[in-house]
Amino acid sequence: MVNDQWVTARDGRSVWKKVDWVTIFIYLLLIVFGWLTVCGASYSFENTDFFDFSTRAGKQFVWICCSFGIAFILMMLDDDLYDMFAYLVYAALIVLLIVTLVIAPETKGSRSWLNFGSVSLQPAEFAKFATALALSKFMSEYGFTIKSWKNAAVIAALILVPMVIIVLQQETGSALVYASFMLVLYRIGMTGAILFSGLAATIYFVVGIRFNEEIIEGTTSTLGTFTVMLLIQLFACALLVVYLEKWKLAFRLAAGSALLIVSAYIFSKHVMPFDIVYVEWGILVATVLYLLFLYLRDRKYTYLLIAVFALLSVSFLYASSYLFNHFKPYQQARIQVALGVKEDLSGVGYNVNQSKIAIGSGGVYGKGFLNGTQTKLKYVPEQDTDFIFCTIGEEQGFVGAVSILTLFLILILRLIALAERQSTSFGLIYGYCVLSILLFHLFVNIGMVLGITPVIGIPLPFFSYGGSSLWGFTILLFIFLRIDASRKN
Numbered sequence: 282m283v284n285d286q287w288v289t290a291r292d293g294r295s296v297w298k299k300v301d302w303v304t305i306f307i308y309l310l311l312i313v314f315g316w317l318t319v320c321g322a323s324y325s326f327e328n329t330d331f332f333d334f335s336t337r338a339g340k341q342f343v344w345i346c347c348s349f350g351i352a353f354i355l356m357m358l359d360d361d362l363y364d365m366f367a368y369l370v371y372a373a374l375i376v377l378l379i380v381t382l383v384i385a386p387e388t389k390g391s392r393s394w395l396n397f398g399s400v401s402l403q404p405a406e407f408a409k410f411a412t413a414l415a416l417s418k419f420m421s422e423y424g425f426t427i428k429s430w431k432n433a434a435v436i437a438a439l440i441l442v443p444m445v446i447i448v449l450q451q452e453t454g455s456a457l458v459y460a461s462f463m464l465v466l467y468r469i470g471m472t473g474a475i476l477f478s479g480l481a482a483t484i485y486f487v488v489g490i491r492f493n494e495e496i497i498e499g500t501t502s503t504l505g506t507f508t509v510m511l512l513i514q515l516f517a518c519a520l521l522v523v524y525l526e527k528w529k530l531a532f533r534l535a536a537g538s539a540l541l542i543v544s545a546y547i548f549s550k551h552v553m554p555f556d557i558v559y560v561e562w563g564i565l566v567a568t569v570l571y572l573l574f575l576y577l578r579d580r581k582y583t584y585l586l587i588a589v590f591a592l593l594s595v596s597f598l599y600a601s602s603y604l605f606n607h608f609k610p611y612q613q614a615r616i617q618v619a620l621g622v623k624e625d626l627s628g629v630g631y632n633v634n635q636s637k638i639a640i641g642s643g644g645v646y647g648k649g650f651l652n653g654t655q656t657k658l659k660y661v662p663e664q665d666t667d668f669i670f671c672t673i674g675e676e677q678g679f680v681g682a683v684s685i686l687t688l689f690l691i692l693i694l695r696l697i698a699l700a701e702r703q704s705t706s707f708g709l710i711y712g713y714c715v716l717s718i719l720l721f722h723l724f725v726n727i728g729m730v731l732g733i734t735p736v737i738g739i740p741l742p743f744f745s746y747g748g749s750s751l752w753g754f755t756i757l758l759f760i761f762l763r764i765d766a767s768r769k770n
Contacts, residue, residue, distance in 0.1 A: 296356060299766040301699060307692045308743070308758060312348070312751075314685060315744035316341055317650070322665035322672040323746065324651050337665055337746050344748035348755040355759040360767040363760055364707050367418035371439070374411035377404045378446045391451035405455040406753035408443045410760060413714035415439050416462065420469060421706035427470050436466065454725075454737030461721035465713045474520075474586070481516055481594065485509045486601050490616060493602070499550030502558050506598070510561040513594040514538050517568060520587045538564050565591060616735045633732045635661045640674030640682070640730070647678030665746040667738050670730040689723055689742075699761070704769040708761075715761045719754075 316338070323337035331338040381404050385392040394401045416439055419425070425432060440459050447456040460479075467476050492505035518531040545560040569588045576584035605613065639655035648654070653675035656664050661671055674682045693716065700712025719742055726741045728734030740750040 296763070296766045299768075300356065300762055301695070301765055304692065304695050304699065304758075304762060307688060307695065308755075310688060311692070311743040312345055314688075315751075316345055318669055318672050318676075318744055319665050319746050321651055321653065321676050322656050322669055324656075340748075341746055341751075344751050347748070348751050351752060352755055352759040355756065356763050356766070358763065360764050363414060363711075363764060364418060364421075367414035371411045371415035374404065374408045375442060375446070378408055378443060378450070381405075382446060382450050385450070393447070393450040393452045393455070400748070403455075403747075403749040405443075405447045405450065405452055406749040407756065408447070409458060409718055409753060410757040412439060412443055412459065412462075413711055413718070413757065414760070416465065416714060417707050417711040420710050427466065452738075454739045457725075457737060458718060458721050458739065461717040462714065464717040464720070465710060468713050469710060474524075474590075478590065478593075481512075482597055482601075484512065485594065485598050488512070489598060489602060490605060497546075497557075499554060500546065501549075501554055501556045506558050506602075507561065509598050510558055510565065510595070511542070513591055513598075514561070514565060514568065516594070517572075517587055517591045520590065524583050524587075525581070534568060538568075565595065631662070633729070633736065636668050636671040636730045637732060639664075639671040643675040643678040643682075645679045647674075647676050647681050650676055652676065666740060667726065667736075667745065668730055669741055669744050669746070670727055673744075674730075686727075693720065693723075696761075699765050702768065703765065705764075708764045708768065711764060712761055715757050718757065 319341045320331050320338040325336070330336070332342060333339045334343060381395055382392055385394055386396065388394045388401075393405055394403050416436065419432075419435060419439065420427070427433065427436070440462055444456045444459040463471075463476060463479055467473070489505040489509050492508060493503055495504040496502065497504055497507060515535065518535045521527040521531040521534075541560060541564055542557065545557040549555050549557055569591055572584045572588040572591075576582070576588070605616070608616075635655065639653065639661055642648070642655060643653070653672060655661055655675055656672050661668050664672055670682070670685075673685055677684070696712060696716045696719070700709055700716060703709040703712060722739055722742050725734050725737065725739055726745075729736050729739075740747065742754045743751065
């Protein structure tokens with residue numbers, strides 16, 4: 282018999298009276314549209330029965346029914362259990378990830394799937410909600426402050442441990458999802474400087490790789506390295522303005538740097554070609570030394586932090602270049618294709634190119650359910666998993682694709698509203714964890730299909746075929762809905 286406490290909210294009302302039915306309705310719509318899309322993407326003229334359990338559509342229907350059962354169980358449990366057993370759940374998933382790494386057979390180059398007869402599960406999909414619970418538990422403890430180095434170290438460990446194990450499983454895409462927790466940390470008080478540093482690192486990597494093979498006319502400098510070094514100098518000047526309001530100092534540094542770089546370029550082009558990045562190195566060293574002098578003179582740590590930022594930026598530039606050169610050839614090719622460095626329509630760029638063709642062929646209103654030629658003739662690999670959005674674009678057209686994206690947008694806005702109305706820090710933080718993971722999956726998956734982001738193989742929430750992904754997102758969402766249903770306000 283179910284304990285009455287388990288089915289009541291904190292104010293004594295039934296959980297089902299306080300649950301956010303709007304979010305559940307959106308969830309159901311996404312599940313239904315997702316299943317229909319799987320039906321369209323995996324449709325075979327030899328077997329037209331969508332409920333045949335030997336087909337992808339039939340199997341997905343089973344996963345959906347099971348997810349409804351999981352959602353019901355999660356709603357019936359006492360919300361205190363999620364707080365109470367957060368660390369235990371996290372530890373159990375870490376152990377499962379390690380076991381998977383050891384015993385899982387190699388599947389498509391990775392060791393991340395556990396086989397149970399005809400059923401396969403990917404623990405990495407469930408580690409996301411476990412990490413979200415552990416982070417929420419730790420950051421909601423009394424006296425927590427993110428400005429403490431000890432707390433920051435624990436948070437980093439909670440995020441990096443599953444991330445590293447998943448990388449070792451050769452599932453880099455799933456591991457990158459953990460970077461989305463940066464949004465959560467920013468929401469609870471992490472300085473914007475760290476978020477800016479992450480954005481700057483992304484810019485350095487993209488620009489450095491994108492223009493690494495282009496040589497500046499009249500010099501021996503690569504455009505990528507030159508531009509990143511220039512950005513580092515400009516960012517350092519901008520930080521002086523934002524955090525110290527040193528407008529004159531920033532202007533003098535920027536003007537002096539520009540004068541030296543232009544002079545070096547003129548000399549290289551008209552006198553003797555050389556690598557003007559060396560000049561940028563000299564400027565940067567001089568800037569860092571001057572900032573250290575100002576720190577010792579004025580005792581303002583901001584000068585020291587800006588100097589450290591500049592040094593770490595240069596270190597990241599060369600470290601990322603070194604790591605990129607040691608990526609596997611297909612990984613390098615995927616990134617280069619995504620960044621427009623080269624085209625490989627018959628190789629690693631084939632998926633993206635065929636996906637674009639499928640979406641473009643759908644036009645405004647699409648070709649209709651089961652009428653997509655690209656998907657029916659199986660031109661798009663992984664068209665019912667990672668590239669399922671192209672099926673939406675081809676069959677439902679621009680209108681259908683925008684409608685699905687609008688539905689996701691409504692869900693995102695709803696999650697923000699639910700997170701902000703939480704009466705506990707645990708609920709607030711967990712809500713933003715759900716939001717962050719969902720946003721990352723949406724942006725990267727749709728970006729892959731459109732050729733905006735590299736192909737790293739992560740599913741589209743509630744749409745991509747597979748029980749692990751669907752169950753993982755269902756658990757992630759309904760734990761939050763159960764917590765929200767027990768809020769005090």
